[in-house]
Amino acid sequence: MRFPGTPIGPLDYHRRLPLRLILISSLIFLYLPILTLVAFSFNDSRRNIVWHGFTLKYYQKAFADSELMLAFGNSLSIALFSTLISTVLGTMAGYLLWRFRFGGKTALEGTLAMPIVIPEICMGVAMMAFVARIGWPQDLPWPLNLSAITAAHIAFCFPFAAIVIRARMESFNRQLAEAARDLGATEFQTFRDVVAPHMKPGIVAGALLGFTLSLDDFVITFFTSGPNSITFPVKIYSMVRFSVTPEVNAASTILIILTVALTAIALRIQRRYPIAGV
Amino acid sequence: MASQISQDTIIRIEGVSKKFGRLQAVDNVSMEIKRGEFFALVGPSGCGKTTLLRLLAGFETPDAGRILIEGRDMTGVTANHRPVNMLFQSYAIFPHMNVETNVSYGLKIARRPRDEIMARTEEALGLVKLSGYEKSHPDELSGGQRQRVALARALVMRPAVLLLDEPLSALDAKLREAMQLEMVHLQKTVGITFLIVTHDQSEALSMAGRIAVMHQGSVRQIAPPGELYEAPNCRFVADFIGKINLFEGTARPADQPGRVRVHTEKLGILELQGDAEGSVTLAVRPEKIIISHEPGGLEGQISLHGTVMDIAYFGGHSKLFIDIGAGQPLMAEITNSNRNGGPRVAPGDRVRCGWRAVDTLLLTE
Numbered sequence: 260m261r262f263p264g265t266p267i268g269p270l271d272y273h274r275r276l277p278l279r280l281i282l283i284s285s286l287i288f289l290y291l292p293i294l295t296l297v298a299f300s301f302n303d304s305r306r307n308i309v310w311h312g313f314t315l316k317y318y319q320k321a322f323a324d325s326e327l328m329l330a331f332g333n334s335l336s337i338a339l340f341s342t343l344i345s346t347v348l349g350t351m352a353g354y355l356l357w358r359f360r361f362g363g364k365t366a367l368e369g370t371l372a373m374p375i376v377i378p379e380i381c382m383g384v385a386m387m388a389f390v391a392r393i394g395w396p397q398d399l400p401w402p403l404n405l406s407a408i409t410a411a412h413i414a415f416c417f418p419f420a421a422i423v424i425r426a427r428m429e430s431f432n433r434q435l436a437e438a439a440r441d442l443g444a445t446e447f448q449t450f451r452d453v454v455a456p457h458m459k460p461g462i463v464a465g466a467l468l469g470f471t472l473s474l475d476d477f478v479i480t481f482f483t484s485g486p487n488s489i490t491f492p493v494k495i496y497s498m499v500r501f502s503v504t505p506e507v508n509a510a511s512t513i514l515i516i517l518t519v520a521l522t523a524i525a526l527r528i529q530r531r532y533p534i535a536g537v
Numbered sequence: 538m539a540s541q542i543s544q545d546t547i548i549r550i551e552g553v554s555k556k557f558g559r560l561q562a563v564d565n566v567s568m569e570i571k572r573g574e575f576f577a578l579v580g581p582s583g584c585g586k587t588t589l590l591r592l593l594a595g596f597e598t599p600d601a602g603r604i605l606i607e608g609r610d611m612t613g614v615t616a617n618h619r620p621v622n623m624l625f626q627s628y629a630i631f632p633h634m635n636v637e638t639n640v641s642y643g644l645k646i647a648r649r650p651r652d653e654i655m656a657r658t659e660e661a662l663g664l665v666k667l668s669g670y671e672k673s674h675p676d677e678l679s680g681g682q683r684q685r686v687a688l689a690r691a692l693v694m695r696p697a698v699l700l701l702d703e704p705l706s707a708l709d710a711k712l713r714e715a716m717q718l719e720m721v722h723l724q725k726t727v728g729i730t731f732l733i734v735t736h737d738q739s740e741a742l743s744m745a746g747r748i749a750v751m752h753q754g755s756v757r758q759i760a761p762p763g764e765l766y767e768a769p770n771c772r773f774v775a776d777f778i779g780k781i782n783l784f785e786g787t788a789r790p791a792d793q794p795g796r797v798r799v800h801t802e803k804l805g806i807l808e809l810q811g812d813a814e815g816s817v818t819l820a821v822r823p824e825k826i827i828i829s830h831e832p833g834g835l836e837g838q839i840s841l842h843g844t845v846m847d848i849a850y851f852g853g854h855s856k857l858f859i860d861i862g863a864g865q866p867l868m869a870e871i872t873n874s875n876r877n878g879g880p881r882v883a884p885g886d887r888v889r890c891g892w893r894a895v896d897t898l899l900l901t902e
Contacts, residue, residue: 432627434625437629438625438631438687439631439642440595440596440615440616442642443617443618443643443694444617448646452631452642457633
């Protein structure tokens with residue numbers, strides 16, 4: 260219970276004026292552009308400058324735009340597949356690095372972080388060159404036409420998952436795994452019953468990270484996408500080159516709602532396992 | 538006591554060695570542990586006792602030698618197939634399972650029938666006095682209760698041997714003492730062989746039926762507590778178990794057979810029972826020393842004169858540190874048996890410290 264006039268305590272940062280100003284201006288810079296985007300998706304005007312009234316017609320237009328919807332579907336499919344595969348790979352790599360001692364482990368850990376460190380543009384060019392060099396087939400039926408992009412996304416998403424899961428395992432008490440073995444569990448049962456539950460928040464975080472990274476990746480995708488494998492960010496880029504239309508706003512708003520919903524779900528899952536390394 | 542112990546060997550360790558890098562953690566250890574025993578492995582940290590326990594549990598594989606449990610060679614048998622269970626130092630309670638699922642985990646893995654799992658879990662929880670806590674979550678339990686869960690989880694498996702790795706080190710002094718007693722009772726109740734690893738020699742003395750003292754990877758002495766305390770076979774054991782005063786000296790055979798004459802700087806020449814030649818160590822426990830204000834010695838006694846430097850009061854007894862000239866002060870223990878007697882000695886007092894010659898230990902190693 261706080262009463263007005265209570266002196267400001269040493270940790271009551273939110274009650275100090277300069278800090279409040281910083282907080283408020285940060286929030287404005289972060290969220291006002293997004294709010295504007297969302298607001299103008301409902302604006303009854305071709306131009307994104309003056310408010311003319313509420314409408315949903317740009318949502319209808321966006322949904323009716325088959326190219327945009329195709330790009331959206333492509334993006335979701337790519338994100339889904341690359342998240343699935345990179346999470347599995349990341350979990351395996353994270354577990355491997357935690358569980359075993361082997362030669363070249365440090366080198367492997369360093370190599371894993373490479374796709375994160377390398378500038379995205381280089382990664383994109385490298386992927387393009389690679390795909391062209393090995394002659395990755397371009398005009399395959401859906402969803403195989405997305406395979407080159409998906410492979411590229413897995414390559415840069417999976418290190419994030421691996422690193423997050425590896426970090427999560429740092430707080431794991433090895434004696435828990437030994438206890439399970441001691442009680443008769445096989446290596447797999449130990450993983451399933453004791454290691455994985457501890458890993459879960461890391462897996463969820465890694466998957467979420469991978470999903471959002473894949474969904475909004477532009478640079479690497481731009482270099483690996485062909486004419487019949489356009490993704491949502493690439494499509495928006497090409498649309499924006501002509502003009503920023505409210506359809507783009509509407510489509511982006513849907514994307515934002517989707518990611519926020521996913522994040523909320525992930526947070527809920529994580530809250531259900533408040534595991535400390537007892 | 539010794540006659541009650543069955544001669545049936547449950548664990549047989551034959552020349553086991555284990556190296557970690559350049560460190561020889563366990564060095565050619567052989568020993569036998571008997572069925573139904575409460576056996577303790579003690580030693581300073583890094584002496585290899587925990588490694589030996591982990592070798593038994595199957596978490597490490599020996600470089601040389603072999604381990605037999607219930608007559609079966611354990612070479613190549615993984616931890617999950619060994620008839621032993623371990624109580625971990627950190628208890629290692631599965632944090633995402635409640636008490637009941639923790640305790641029944643091993644039985645579920647073993648695919649026991651549902652009724653049996655229920656009955657045995659209930660029985661194990663009753664044994665460690667945790668009935669009613671079935672649905673509790675580990676983070677709602679105190680340290681002592683978590684340890685009971687770990688104990689129940691191991692006992693429910695009815696192992697041939699229960700391995701306990703420093704089980705009481707995380708508990709506070711009072712709880713530790715209570716748990717020591719309880720574990721001894723529990724061991725008698727269930728009749729399972731307990732093998733405990735501890736760095737705390739007093740814990741080992743109070744709980745175990747037999748103790749192995751380890752130092753630098755090898756076993757120095759295996760004996761019941763009383764023998765270990767009163768008849769240590771080497772300087773290390775004498776010094777590690779309890780408190781002791783040590784005097785360096787040289788021995789040569791006396792005129793009578795079976796007796797030696799030992800010359801020490803502080804005690805002069807003594808004639809003792811034993812057989813030794815060359816450099817030896819004489820040792821005497823602090824509580825064997827009788828402190829008196831009157832000068833002069835008694836027949837059959839070894840006497841020293843000194844000045845009381847410090848008195849450490851422990852309630853029931855006090856420890857005196859007596860300056861007897863050069864080197865380490867002499868440690869003596871007096872019992873505070875008389876409430877109104879007041880202090881019998883005070884710092885600065887000149888006292889005579891005497892003990893019977895038969896209470897002197899002659900250590901050759």
